[in-house]
Amino acid sequence: xxxxEFPLIFERSKKERTSYSLPDLDVPDIDLDAxxxxxxxxxxxxxxxxxxxxEIMRHYTGLSNRNYGVDSGFYPLGSCTxxxxxxxxxxxxxxxxxxxxxPYQDPKTVQGALEMMYDLQTSLKEITGMHEVSLQxxxxxxxxxxxxxxIRAFHEANGEHHRTKxxxxxxxxxxxxxxxxxxxxxxxTVKSNEDGLVDIxxxxxxVDENTAALMLTNPNTLGLFEKExxxxxxxxxxxxxxxxxxxxxxxxxxxxxxxxxxxxxxxHLNLHKTFTxxxxxxxxxxxxxxxxxxxxxxxPKPLIVKENDEYKLEHDRPQSIGRIKAxxxxxxxxxxxxxxxxxxxxxxxxxxxxxxxxNANYMMxxxxxxxxxxxxxxxxxxxxxxxxxxxxxGVRTLDIxxxxxxxxxxxxxxxxxxxxxxxxxxxxxxxxxKETLDGFIDAMINIAKEAEEDPExxxxxxxxxxxxxxxxxxAARKPILRYTREDNS
Amino acid sequence: xxxxxxxRYTKEHEWIKKESDxxxxxxxxxxxxxxxxxIVFVELPEEGDTVEADDSFGSxxxxxxxxxxxxxxxxxxxxxxxxxxxxxxxxxxSPYEQAWMIVVELEDxxxxxxxLTAEEYKAIIEED
Ligand SMILES: Cc1ncc(COP(=O)(O)O)c(C=O)c1O
Numbered sequence: 001x002x003x004x005e006f007p008l009i010f011e012r013s014k015k016e017r018t019s020y021s022l023p024d025l026d027v028p029d030i031d032l033d034a035x036x037x038x039x040x041x042x043x044x045x046x047x048x049x050x051x052x053x054x055e056i057m058r059h060y061t062g063l064s065n066r067n068y069g070v071d072s073g074f075y076p077l078g079s080c081t082x083x084x085x086x087x088x089x090x091x092x093x094x095x096x097x098x099x100x101x102x103p104y105q106d107p108k109t110v111q112g113a114l115e116m117m118y119d120l121q122t123s124l125k126e127i128t129g130m131h132e133v134s135l136q137x138x139x140x141x142x143x144x145x146x147x148x149x150x151i152r153a154f155h156e157a158n159g160e161h162h163r164t165k166x167x168x169x170x171x172x173x174x175x176x177x178x179x180x181x182x183x184x185x186x187x188x189t190v191k192s193n194e195d196g197l198v199d200i201x202x203x204x205x206x207v208d209e210n211t212a213a214l215m216l217t218n219p220n221t222l223g224l225f226e227k228e229x230x231x232x233x234x235x236x237x238x239x240x241x242x243x244x245x246x247x248x249x250x251x252x253x254x255x256x257x258x259x260x261x262x263x264x265x266x267x268h269l270n271l272h273k274t275f276t277x278x279x280x281x282x283x284x285x286x287x288x289x290x291x292x293x294x295x296x297x298x299x300p301k302p303l304i305v306k307e308n309d310e311y312k313l314e315h316d317r318p319q320s321i322g323r324i325k326a327x328x329x330x331x332x333x334x335x336x337x338x339x340x341x342x343x344x345x346x347x348x349x350x351x352x353x354x355x356x357x358x359n360a361n362y363m364m365x366x367x368x369x370x371x372x373x374x375x376x377x378x379x380x381x382x383x384x385x386x387x388x389x390x391x392x393x394g395v396r397t398l399d400i401x402x403x404x405x406x407x408x409x410x411x412x413x414x415x416x417x418x419x420x421x422x423x424x425x426x427x428x429x430x431x432x433x434k435e436t437l438d439g440f441i442d443a444m445i446n447i448a449k450e451a452e453e454d455p456e457x458x459x460x461x462x463x464x465x466x467x468x469x470x471x472x473x474x475a476a477r478k479p480i481l482r483y484t485r486e487d488n489s
Numbered sequence: 490x491x492x493x494x495x496x497r498y499t500k501e502h503e504w505i506k507k508e509s510d511x512x513x514x515x516x517x518x519x520x521x522x523x524x525x526x527x528i529v530f531v532e533l534p535e536e537g538d539t540v541e542a543d544d545s546f547g548s549x550x551x552x553x554x555x556x557x558x559x560x561x562x563x564x565x566x567x568x569x570x571x572x573x574x575x576x577x578x579x580x581x582x583s584p585y586e587q588a589w590m591i592v593v594e595l596e597d598x599x600x601x602x603x604x605l606t607a608e609e610y611k612a613i614i615e616e617d
Contacts, residue, residue, distance in 0.1 A: 414553070415553040415554050416554075473527035
């Protein structure tokens with residue numbers, strides 16, 4: 001087998017090879033066709049891979065060795081906050097008191113689990129400055145959607161059915177306008193100014209009595225703090241609109257400022273980012289929402305409440321937008337976030353933000369000497385470079401990202417936010433050492449030099465990975481979405 | 490950069506060609522396709538839809554990003570280029586000919602005069 005070939009588990013399959021031995025059948029065998037009058041009894045066996053236990057182990061161990069995660073190296077994927085996931089979280093998540101319970105159990109018998117969730121709600125209220133929190137939403141995007149549904153229910157309860165507009169900055173994450181559209185609103189763009197912040201004049205132009213809400217990420221996706229937030233709150237509240245805080249970037253401000261204090265009416269947090277839920281594999285996530293007193297009656301139900309020292313799931317919430325997730329959110333991720341908050345404590349979380357901001361500014365100031373930096377002010381927890389200078393040499397940001405793989409780094413987020421030409425969005429997070437940051441900066445300097453002296457080496461990268469440059473265009477134009485099996489018997 | 494003299498342009502990187510007094514053909518410029526990179530999907534409106542100037546009438550998706558298409562004029566869409574659905578690569582290969590996107594019947598024929606000339610558009614893209 002060539003080094004870069006790695007068969008699918010289906011391709012390792014050999015007829016009748018197994019990893020188990022079941023005891024003999026000790027109940028009567030029945031004929032399904034005779035027993036059930038239905039055309040749905042299968043006529044052929046399901047095509048499951050037939051492999052030995054050892055082969056399964058080699059297959060998945062081999063695959064995991066090819067993976068790259070924050071435990072293997074630096075992962076400065078902007079907007080995603082790929083911080084280290086402390087292993088104490090895993091210890092706690094495996095405590096039998098948490099693993100051996102079921103959501104259908106009588107709440108009286110799972111008081112500890114409910115207490116954990118109640119305490120997490122309380123901590124998140126404190127951290128965000130919001131009145132009430134629900135842990136149900138399974139990711140940031142679902143939190144956005146749920147909160148917009150609540151804002152919609154609030155306006156409708158007031159008879160204000162005409163509020164159909166949700167305003168979203170042009171630098172926003174794509175989930176913002178998407179959530180607005182799915183919640184039944186029209187997403188209206190507000191422009192950014194030269195400093196990369198919301199253009200207040202343009203905001204005044206687009207806000208009117210039909211505005212349901214403004215969605216804002218602060219710091220925004222350029223890693224810049226929206227300093228005029230109080231004025232923006234006044235403009236939106238002035239016409240009866242609500243202010244929504246996309247908390248994906250909370251890692252920059254914990255303990256320093258709170259969305260509740262900035263005038264926001266609703267927020268979502270990404271526990272899988274800021275609060276160390278592991279999310280390299282795409283989930284599961286957790287995107288709790290926090291709201292003001294006015295919006296609280298509309299929160300998803302059930303809500304965890306405490307009455308006379310007993311924790312309960314409260315279902316009697318007549319104005320609720322309803323249940324949005326089976327059971328009660330992604331319990332395991334919420335538990336990890338709880339563990340993280342308890343491990344760090346209030347002072348610790350403040351330090352997290354301090355170091356996240358310090359690391360980002362250190363990298364930005366060194367890298368701006370080589371790469372174009374479109375917005376020059378101090379950044380928060382992340383910053384966006386432009387590959388404009390290298391593009392003139394025929395080397396695109398995509399090439400730079402691919403070349404970083406050769407240096408064994410995960411590339412930054414590229415071509416986002418959309419308002420930066422050839423953008424590279426770098427978020428180091430607080431847990432990285434100065435040596436690690438310097439190593440990455442050196443690689444970036446090296447690549448810029450190559451772009452000048454030997455552009456081909458960058459344009460054709462990666463050279464040292466198991467799989468070379470992928471044909472992303474054909475994959476997108478003619479995707480093969482279904483695996484078809486060759487007969488392997 | 491290829492910028493045909495007989496076309497008009499917008500700062501959102503569309504080109505506009507006069508078909509008759511009140512009909513224009515619209516696509517995206519050579520500069521736009523080069524910036525976007527390999528186009529993998531083009532989303533167009535339906536024939537008979539109406540558009541307002543500056544409103545989005547569809548989008549183009551490339552490997553790296555999705556970009557809105559903005560209507561340069563107000564009017565009714567009388568033709569769309571169905572070929573782009575199966576062959577988005579035409580936008581890269583032939584932005585001004587085979588990859589036209591829509592034909593619009595203008596409500597106000599004088600809107601043509603507000604559009605940018607090749608020279609004015611060139612000045613804008615060179616500024617960046
Ligand atoms: C700024 C911002 N908002 C919202 C989201 C959506 O969060 P999720 O991926 O958990 O749905 C993200 C995720 O990348 C983000 O970076």
